[in-house]
Amino acid sequence: MSAPFSERHIGLTEADSRAMLAAVGHESIESLMDAAIPPAVAESFRAAAEADEDLLPAAASEAETLAELRDLASRNTVTTSLIGLGYYGTHTPSVIQRNVLENPSWYTAYTPYQPEISQGRLEALINFQTMVTDLTGLDIANASMLDESTAVVEAMLLARRAAKVKGTVFLVDADTLPQTRRLLEHRAESLGIHLETVDLAAAGAADAVAARPEGEIFGAHLQYPGASGLVWDPSEVVAAVRSRGALAVVAADLLALTLIKSPGELGADIAVGTSQRFGVPMGFGGPHAGYMAVRKGLERQLPGRLVGVSQDADGHPGYRLALQTREQHIRREKATSNICTAQVLLAVMASMYAVYHGPQGLTRIAQQVHDTASLLAKELTESHGLTVQHDSFFDTIRVTGIDATAAFERLRAAGYTAHVVDDATLHLAVDETIDLSTAITIAFVVSGREDEHGVGFTSMQASHLPPSLSRTSEFLTHPTFNAYHSETAMMRYLKRLADLDYALDRGMIPLGSCTMKLNAATEMAAVTWPEFAGLHPFAPDEDAEGYLSMIDDLETWLADITGYDAVSLQPNAGSQGELAGLLAIRGYHHSRGDVHRDLCLIPASAHGTNAASAVLAGMRVVVVACDEAGNVDVADLRAKIERYAAELAALMITYPSTHGVYEHEIVAITDAVHDAGGQVYIDGANLNALVGYGRFGDVGGDVSHLNLHKTFCIPHGGGGPGVGPVAAKSHLAEFLPGAGGRDPLANPVSAAPYGSASILPITWAYVRMMGSEGLREATAAAVLSANYVAARLREAFPVLYTGDGDLVAHECILDIRPLKAATGVTVDDVAKRLVDYGFHSPTMSFPVAGTLMVEPTESEDLGEIDRFVEAMLAIRAEADAVAAGEWPVGDNPLVNAPHTARSVIEGEWTHPYSRELAVYPVPGVIRHKYWPAVRRIDQAWGDRNLACACPPPEAFA
Structure with a gap:
C-alpha cells in the first residue's frame, strides 16, 4: 500500500520535525501550535469542532482521487458548442499543451518580480503584448487581464480617469456580450457611474452621440464584432465619442482582427478582449487571458502588469515589469485598480499559439472560420429558405423567424449546443474546430429537413465582411512570430525560455505572503481532460453535472474549513474576491437602509489591494495604526470606531496578520466592530497558517476571500491563474456572486458564472487527498518551518515581528535595515545575491520597506530549508566582510549580484573577490548551478526609456 498523500505533500519527515522542534524550543508540534495560536482562536475552533460535524470526507489515495475525478468528468457532456459569445472551441497545439500547460517549469513559476531569474516568461509576455498591439493597432498593451468582461470594466474606469471631461455617463453598445453588460451594471452602481445602453450600429447613432451635451459622457463601449455577430464600421461613432472629450473603448475579437480593420485604425483609444480562442480551452469559463491595449498617452494609466525592455548592469538588454506594476501596494486607496495579478500562464499559451502559427497561419484559421460561417449562412438561406439577421458577420449568425427552441432541441439531439436568443431567434457561432461539411449538417438540423442535399461548397466562400473593413495593415512581422513554425523549433524555443527561469521545479521559492507550495501532479492531472476542458461556460446545467457536483463539494468543504455558511467560487483572482x-457588505447595508455606512477601516499593515478594493466598492478608507509588535493598535481602532460609528461599514483585517503573526486580540477586535454596527472582512491570504486550527467565521468574520492559488495548491503559473473564492455568513449570502447558490448570474465579478472553473479540480483533489487531518498537519508543518527559519536566522537578521510565545505564524519578516546601516548592503543586494546561491528571493520590502518576508511552506524538506538558511548566513558573512573593509562598499559580491556566466568569462576580472566566489559561493551549487541570463536590471532606465514590445533580434546578439 502506498504512503498517504499527505506524506507526499508535506516535505518534513518525523526526524526533520523533531530536529526543527528542538531548534525552536518545543517538544511537540501541538505544544508549538498551542503556544503560537491565541487562546481565543483555539477555543473558538474547539467549540465549533465539538458542535459541528466535519463535512470533509476521509482522505483518499491518489489512485482513488483520480478515479473519482474520472467519474465526475464522465458526468459532463461535451457537445460541439455553437454558443460563442466570447468563448470558442480551439485546437491547443500539442507542443504547447505538453511544454507549457503541463510543464511545471511554466506552471510553478512565480510572478516575475525578480526579473533576473524570470527572463523566459517575461519574453513570452512581451510576445503577448506585441501580439495584442499588432492586432489591435494600438501603441501599448499590458501583459494580460483576468477576462474580457473585467477588462471592459477596467477600460471604463480608465476612461473615467483619463477623459478630458468629468461626466458620469458611460455609453454601452446594445450589442455588447451579455456577461459584460451584467458585470458593467454591477460594478458601475457602486461607483456612481450611469450606464446608458445605445444601439450604436443604428443609422444616425454617430450624429446622436455628437449631439450629446458637452461633458455628459466620459466614454463608450463598442463590441466588434457584436454579440449578435454583426460586423460594421464604427469609426464614425468612435469619432463622435472622441469629439465629446470622451474615450472610445472597443472590445475586439483578436482572430477577427486578422481579417478586419484594427481598433487603432478605427480611432479607438482603448481595445479590450480575450485571447481564449488562441489555443486556450473553454474550460467551463476559464482561466483565460484577457487583454487591454491603449493609444499613446494612456500608457501610464494602464492597469495590471506591463513588461518592458531595460538593460542590466553591463548594458545588455533585459526584460522586467514596468511602471505601476505594484501600484496597489504603493498608492493603496489612491490606486486606479485593485488588480494585482494577471493570467500569465494563459497569456503564455496564447502568445505561443500566435508564435507557432505566425501571421499567415492565424489569417488562414480566421479565413477558415469565416468561410465556414459563410457557408452555414448560405445553406440556411439558399437551401432551407431561412432568414439570417445580419449579412455582415465574421463567425456568428442569428437565424430569425423560426421556432428557436425546437431547433435548439434538434441540435442537442445531434450533438450540438446553440444559444436561444428568444422564441424566434437562434444564435450559431462557429470556430476553428468546425469544418465546412459540419456546417452543412448544422444547417439541415436547424431547418429540420431530413434530406441531405445542400448548395455545396467550394474552398473559398463569398465573404460576408464589409470590403471597407478589410485589413490591409501588417501584423506580427517580428521574427519571433515567423521563426518557430515547426514542432522541433517550437519545442526548443519553449525549452530555451523555460531554462532562463527559476520555478518550483528548480528549488524553493520562499516568498512570504504568497505560499509557493507543491502543485502535485495528481492534482494537476484532470485540468486537460476533455470533459473538463471542452465545456462552454453557458452550457446547459445537464451538460455540467460533474462540474456542478465538484463545485458543490468545494463550496461545502471551504465553508466548513472557514466557518462560513456560503461560498462563491466565481472570483477569478484574490482581488476580485476582495471586491466581491x-x-x-455594501449590498447588505443598503438592503437595511444604511446607505450612509460607507467607511472601511483598514490596518496600516494590510495588503495594498485591500484599500484599492474598498474604494472600488464605493467605500472611503480610514487607516488604523499598528503597534510596535505589528498588531493592530486596539486603542487606535476603538478610537476610530467611536469617531466613525455611524458611518462604519466594515473593517478589513488579514489573519494571521500581514506581519506574519497571529493577532492576539482578534476576537476583541471583531466584537468592537460588530458592536458599532459594522461588518468584518477577514482577508484570507494567510489561511495556510490557520486551516485545522482556527476558522474565520468562528472569530468574528462575516466574509472572507480565500486564495486557492496559495492555500489550496492551484499553481501561480508565473502570476496567474488564480481563484479567489469569497465565503460569508448567511446574512451576506444573497449578496455574493451567484447569490448564495440561488442565481449563478447575480452580483457578478467575473465573466463566467463559475469563474476559472477548469482549475477547480486541483483544489478538489488537494482537499480530497489530504482530508481534515492532512490539512491540519500541513498547517502545523508550515508554522514549524517558518519558526525554524526565524530561530536559525534571528541572530544574523532580526525577526521584525513575533506573536504569542515569541513565535511567528507561517512566515517571518527578516529586518535587513540594520545590515544596511552597518555595511551599506541593501535588501536588493541580499535578494540578488541569493540568485548566485541558487534561490529565488523572499518577498522584498513588503509589508515593511527594507525587509525580507520568508515563507518556506510545508512542502519543503529540511535539507532545502537548511540550504536556504546556510545561504543567508553566508550572505551575512559576506556583508560583515564589507563592514570589516575586506571589500569596498561599491565593489563586492553583494552589490554586483547576480553574476552571469558572461560576466565572469568576458574581459579582465578586476573585482576584489574571485570569479569562483562570484558564481560558486558554496560548493553545493557547482554541479547544479542555476545561471541567470542577465545581471541586475536597471529599473529606472527602463521606465525612462519605455519600450514594451519585442525588441529587434540584434539587441540580444
Whole structure:
C-alpha cells in the first residue's frame, strides 16, 4: 500500500520535525501550535469542532482521487458548442499543451518580480503584448487581464480617469456580450457611474452621440464584432465619442482582427478582449487571458502588469515589469485598480499559439472560420429558405423567424449546443474546430429537413465582411512570430525560455505572503481532460453535472474549513474576491437602509489591494495604526470606531496578520466592530497558517476571500491563474456572486458564472487527498518551518515581528535595515545575491520597506530549508566582510549580484573577490548551478526609456 498523500505533500519527515522542534524550543508540534495560536482562536475552533460535524470526507489515495475525478468528468457532456459569445472551441497545439500547460517549469513559476531569474516568461509576455498591439493597432498593451468582461470594466474606469471631461455617463453598445453588460451594471452602481445602453450600429447613432451635451459622457463601449455577430464600421461613432472629450473603448475579437480593420485604425483609444480562442480551452469559463491595449498617452494609466525592455548592469538588454506594476501596494486607496495579478500562464499559451502559427497561419484559421460561417449562412438561406439577421458577420449568425427552441432541441439531439436568443431567434457561432461539411449538417438540423442535399461548397466562400473593413495593415512581422513554425523549433524555443527561469521545479521559492507550495501532479492531472476542458461556460446545467457536483463539494468543504455558511467560487483572482466581499457588505447595508455606512477601516499593515478594493466598492478608507509588535493598535481602532460609528461599514483585517503573526486580540477586535454596527472582512491570504486550527467565521468574520492559488495548491503559473473564492455568513449570502447558490448570474465579478472553473479540480483533489487531518498537519508543518527559519536566522537578521510565545505564524519578516546601516548592503543586494546561491528571493520590502518576508511552506524538506538558511548566513558573512573593509562598499559580491556566466568569462576580472566566489559561493551549487541570463536590471532606465514590445533580434546578439 502506498504512503498517504499527505506524506507526499508535506516535505518534513518525523526526524526533520523533531530536529526543527528542538531548534525552536518545543517538544511537540501541538505544544508549538498551542503556544503560537491565541487562546481565543483555539477555543473558538474547539467549540465549533465539538458542535459541528466535519463535512470533509476521509482522505483518499491518489489512485482513488483520480478515479473519482474520472467519474465526475464522465458526468459532463461535451457537445460541439455553437454558443460563442466570447468563448470558442480551439485546437491547443500539442507542443504547447505538453511544454507549457503541463510543464511545471511554466506552471510553478512565480510572478516575475525578480526579473533576473524570470527572463523566459517575461519574453513570452512581451510576445503577448506585441501580439495584442499588432492586432489591435494600438501603441501599448499590458501583459494580460483576468477576462474580457473585467477588462471592459477596467477600460471604463480608465476612461473615467483619463477623459478630458468629468461626466458620469458611460455609453454601452446594445450589442455588447451579455456577461459584460451584467458585470458593467454591477460594478458601475457602486461607483456612481450611469450606464446608458445605445444601439450604436443604428443609422444616425454617430450624429446622436455628437449631439450629446458637452461633458455628459466620459466614454463608450463598442463590441466588434457584436454579440449578435454583426460586423460594421464604427469609426464614425468612435469619432463622435472622441469629439465629446470622451474615450472610445472597443472590445475586439483578436482572430477577427486578422481579417478586419484594427481598433487603432478605427480611432479607438482603448481595445479590450480575450485571447481564449488562441489555443486556450473553454474550460467551463476559464482561466483565460484577457487583454487591454491603449493609444499613446494612456500608457501610464494602464492597469495590471506591463513588461518592458531595460538593460542590466553591463548594458545588455533585459526584460522586467514596468511602471505601476505594484501600484496597489504603493498608492493603496489612491490606486486606479485593485488588480494585482494577471493570467500569465494563459497569456503564455496564447502568445505561443500566435508564435507557432505566425501571421499567415492565424489569417488562414480566421479565413477558415469565416468561410465556414459563410457557408452555414448560405445553406440556411439558399437551401432551407431561412432568414439570417445580419449579412455582415465574421463567425456568428442569428437565424430569425423560426421556432428557436425546437431547433435548439434538434441540435442537442445531434450533438450540438446553440444559444436561444428568444422564441424566434437562434444564435450559431462557429470556430476553428468546425469544418465546412459540419456546417452543412448544422444547417439541415436547424431547418429540420431530413434530406441531405445542400448548395455545396467550394474552398473559398463569398465573404460576408464589409470590403471597407478589410485589413490591409501588417501584423506580427517580428521574427519571433515567423521563426518557430515547426514542432522541433517550437519545442526548443519553449525549452530555451523555460531554462532562463527559476520555478518550483528548480528549488524553493520562499516568498512570504504568497505560499509557493507543491502543485502535485495528481492534482494537476484532470485540468486537460476533455470533459473538463471542452465545456462552454453557458452550457446547459445537464451538460455540467460533474462540474456542478465538484463545485458543490468545494463550496461545502471551504465553508466548513472557514466557518462560513456560503461560498462563491466565481472570483477569478484574490482581488476580485476582495471586491466581491466588500460589495456584499455594501449590498447588505443598503438592503437595511444604511446607505450612509460607507467607511472601511483598514490596518496600516494590510495588503495594498485591500484599500484599492474598498474604494472600488464605493467605500472611503480610514487607516488604523499598528503597534510596535505589528498588531493592530486596539486603542487606535476603538478610537476610530467611536469617531466613525455611524458611518462604519466594515473593517478589513488579514489573519494571521500581514506581519506574519497571529493577532492576539482578534476576537476583541471583531466584537468592537460588530458592536458599532459594522461588518468584518477577514482577508484570507494567510489561511495556510490557520486551516485545522482556527476558522474565520468562528472569530468574528462575516466574509472572507480565500486564495486557492496559495492555500489550496492551484499553481501561480508565473502570476496567474488564480481563484479567489469569497465565503460569508448567511446574512451576506444573497449578496455574493451567484447569490448564495440561488442565481449563478447575480452580483457578478467575473465573466463566467463559475469563474476559472477548469482549475477547480486541483483544489478538489488537494482537499480530497489530504482530508481534515492532512490539512491540519500541513498547517502545523508550515508554522514549524517558518519558526525554524526565524530561530536559525534571528541572530544574523532580526525577526521584525513575533506573536504569542515569541513565535511567528507561517512566515517571518527578516529586518535587513540594520545590515544596511552597518555595511551599506541593501535588501536588493541580499535578494540578488541569493540568485548566485541558487534561490529565488523572499518577498522584498513588503509589508515593511527594507525587509525580507520568508515563507518556506510545508512542502519543503529540511535539507532545502537548511540550504536556504546556510545561504543567508553566508550572505551575512559576506556583508560583515564589507563592514570589516575586506571589500569596498561599491565593489563586492553583494552589490554586483547576480553574476552571469558572461560576466565572469568576458574581459579582465578586476573585482576584489574571485570569479569562483562570484558564481560558486558554496560548493553545493557547482554541479547544479542555476545561471541567470542577465545581471541586475536597471529599473529606472527602463521606465525612462519605455519600450514594451519585442525588441529587434540584434539587441540580444
